[in-house]
Structure formats: C-alpha cells, structure tokens
Amino acid sequence: MADAPLTIAVVGAGAWGSALASVCCRTDHRVLLWGRDAKLVAAINARHENPGYLPGIPLDEAIVATDRLAGLAAARLCLLVVPAQALRAVAEELDDVLGADVPVVLCAKGIEARTHKLMTEVAAEALPGRPLAVLSGPTFAAEVARGLPTAVALASHDRDLAARLVVTLGSRSFRPYLSDDPLGAEIAGAVKNVLAIACGIVAGRQLGDNARAALITRGLVEMSRLVLARGGKAETLMGLAGLGDLTLTCTATQSRNYSFGVALGRGDGVAAALATSRGVVEGRFSAAATLEMAAGLRVEMPICAAVDAVVNRGADLEQTIAGLLGRPFKAEGFSA
Known part of the structure; x- marks a missing residue:
C-alpha cells in the first residue's frame, strides 16, 4: 500500500477531514477531499484553506476538493470522516463508487443514535466486504493541520492492513500506533x-x-x-x-x-x-x-x-x- 503514491479519498471536508487530507499529502499521496458544500469546496481549491472550519491554516496545495462522490472512484484508500450520524447515508452512496477491495479507515467518533451501532458495524452494512480500520486518539484538527506532533491509534482486526496503513499515513509529525482492538x-x-x-x-x-x-x-x-x-x-x-x-x-x-x-x-x-x-x-x-x-x-x-x-x-x-x-x-x- 505504501510502496508507491496512492490516490486517497478523504470523505468529509470539515476540520478533521481537511487536517487528515494534509496528513496524506505529507507522505506524497494524491488526495481527493469530498465535501457536500459546493461553495466550501470551491474555496478550498481556490485558497488552499478551509475558511469554514480551519480559517487561517494553509492546506497542502496538492489537495483536490470535490462535491461529487463519483469523483472518488480512482481512490485506493478511503478515510471516512463525516459525522457519526451521517456516516451510514454517505457510506451507502460510496458503495457504488469505491472498488470492492478498497480499505476504509473510520475516523468519526460516535454511536449511531437510531441503531446504537458502532461505526465499524454501520460501515460493514453500508460498505460490505471492504477491509476496515479505526483511527482514533487525542487529536485536535487545527494542530494536526499545522503539522504539530500528534500520535494516534490505528486499530484493525487485520494486523497486516493496520501495519500498511501506519506506513501509508505515518510521518514525523503524525505517528500512528498499531492496535488490534477496534x-x-x-x-x-x-x-x-x-x-x-x-x-x-x-x-x-x-x-x-x-x-x-x-x-x-x-x-x-x-x-x-x-x-x-x-x-x-x-x-x-x-x-x-x-x-x-x-x-x-x-x-x-x-x-x-x-x-x-x-x-x-x-x-x-x-x-x-x-x-x-x-x-x-x-x-x-x-x-x-x-x-x-x-x-x-x-x-x-x-x-x-x-x-x-x-x-x-x-x-x-x-x-x-x-x-x-x-x-x-x-x-x-x-x-x-
């Protein structure tokens, strides 16, 4: 997964999604950042900044923002960063876009209010068959976007997947630690x-x-x-x-x-x-x-x-x- 630059889809153009998009660019991957708000997407592309959620913090100029989920079809890795209560609906739309073997990293923290299911359970239903991992830990988006030192847990039942993700996302300022307890x-x-x-x-x-x-x-x-x-x-x-x-x-x-x-x-x-x-x-x-x-x-x-x-x-x-x-x-x- 990390031998060559990947096309990575970051789904969710809020503060955390934008910060993670910058993280991916620091390891030389091509990043497609999806957001539902067309005006915000245009602003990110024009200004290389997220004025709605991370004002004043530069984003990597290599980030390409889009408001079309279909535009993410080339992705070989997906970071799902929409809020927990919106995750199912967005993931169901993504099911027709992402390749059947594309790993999905769940970056939202929460429990689905209607079903009381965890995000991995929701994703397993909405994106059946995709390899899943969970990214969690002490992270304020603005600090991550600025490149300040941050450590996170990267958890998956598939240890090989988690290890590949650590190499794909990890850098001097963003340090993932392996976990087998999603x-x-x-x-x-x-x-x-x-x-x-x-x-x-x-x-x-x-x-x-x-x-x-x-x-x-x-x-x-x-x-x-x-x-x-x-x-x-x-x-x-x-x-x-x-x-x-x-x-x-x-x-x-x-x-x-x-x-x-x-x-x-x-x-x-x-x-x-x-x-x-x-x-x-x-x-x-x-x-x-x-x-x-x-x-x-x-x-x-x-x-x-x-x-x-x-x-x-x-x-x-x-x-x-x-x-x-x-x-x-x-x-x-x-x-x-």
Whole structure:
C-alpha cells in the first residue's frame, strides 16, 4: 500500500477531514477531499484553506476538493470522516463508487443514535466486504493541520492492513500506533465525548479542578466497564484511544463537547449551547446510545446517565449534580 503514491479519498471536508487530507499529502499521496458544500469546496481549491472550519491554516496545495462522490472512484484508500450520524447515508452512496477491495479507515467518533451501532458495524452494512480500520486518539484538527506532533491509534482486526496503513499515513509529525482492538477504540472514542460534556459542565459551574480530575478518573472507570463488557481490551483504555483521547477532550476548549458543557454549566439552555457550537456535538447523541448499550449489558454508568438526563431529557442541572454527589460511597475499581 505504501510502496508507491496512492490516490486517497478523504470523505468529509470539515476540520478533521481537511487536517487528515494534509496528513496524506505529507507522505506524497494524491488526495481527493469530498465535501457536500459546493461553495466550501470551491474555496478550498481556490485558497488552499478551509475558511469554514480551519480559517487561517494553509492546506497542502496538492489537495483536490470535490462535491461529487463519483469523483472518488480512482481512490485506493478511503478515510471516512463525516459525522457519526451521517456516516451510514454517505457510506451507502460510496458503495457504488469505491472498488470492492478498497480499505476504509473510520475516523468519526460516535454511536449511531437510531441503531446504537458502532461505526465499524454501520460501515460493514453500508460498505460490505471492504477491509476496515479505526483511527482514533487525542487529536485536535487545527494542530494536526499545522503539522504539530500528534500520535494516534490505528486499530484493525487485520494486523497486516493496520501495519500498511501506519506506513501509508505515518510521518514525523503524525505517528500512528498499531492496535488490534477496534471495538475498544470505538467505544472509548464515543464515550469520551459524553464525559467531555460532563467536564465542561464542571468548568462552567466553577466546581474546581479537583472535581474535573475526579470526573475524568471515574469516567474512565465507566468507559472501562463498557469496553470490557463488550469484549474490548484493557490495554486500549490505557492507550491513545482511551486515556489519551479522554484527557485531551476533557481539558481543552478546542473540544466542541467540552465547550458545549461549559455553556450548559454557565446557565445556557441546551438549544442555546448548541447554537454556539462550530460543528456537531457528538456526545449528545452518544449519551443516549451509550446508555442503551450499557443497559443491555447491565453496566452502570452514572456520569453518562447524568449527562443524558440533562442534554436529552430536560433534567435540572443542579438537581442532577446533587444526585451524583449524593451517591453511596464505593470502593475504587472497574467493578465498583
């Protein structure tokens, strides 16, 4: 896969898709960047910048943007970077475009709200037969686009595929690490967005750094329960797709989910907080889907349940926080 330059399709011209397009160009591949917005596509081609999502950050001039999925037919590798709730529809359209053996790397983090399925499960249905991998980890798009050092997990059940992808995408500034646990990487990537909302609420409510640290730690326990119950690996939780991504997303205002939580904590309603977000707040969808998955496995996730109650069920924020603080004392551990 990496012996000669490839034509790589990056599907999704938001911040993360544009950043990944630049990553691919740094390893001398030909990149086709698809976006639905024709005006944005034209701007990327004319200005070599994504003014809607990454203003002021130059994109590689070799990137060719298009609003036609049919234009991606020559691709020998596809990075699917559309939001989780749009992935199925776009993938179904891609099924008639991509070659039957073209590997697909899933770069969106979330759980499909309607079916409660992970992105690999959705892709397996919409793009049957294609080799699949998951790219996850602590990544802010603007930093990746600027070429700042970044490490990610590249997970697949096909170790040879993952190894080839590492060589294809890896560079001095973008360092993929192999994983054979795509399920764990996916669940961690979805749940961390829910926990980021909770940490944002803590910040917006000015509950202190101690509370945020406790929330991250106990949130990791909740994430671990669900990953292990679904058959994922404990090592994933301690790696880039687990602790690494959780720490980044729960501590920085660059995170849409964290910023959404901050607005809620300051007293904004859900609609008002969503209106100020630049992009999809995926944690809102993942909260309900995570709890449905957890319920089927009899996994307790009180922090995620509290977030879901506030953002999806109209629960009073102050009462919900009081409910969490009033829970019985327990021992520390994954089974606590």
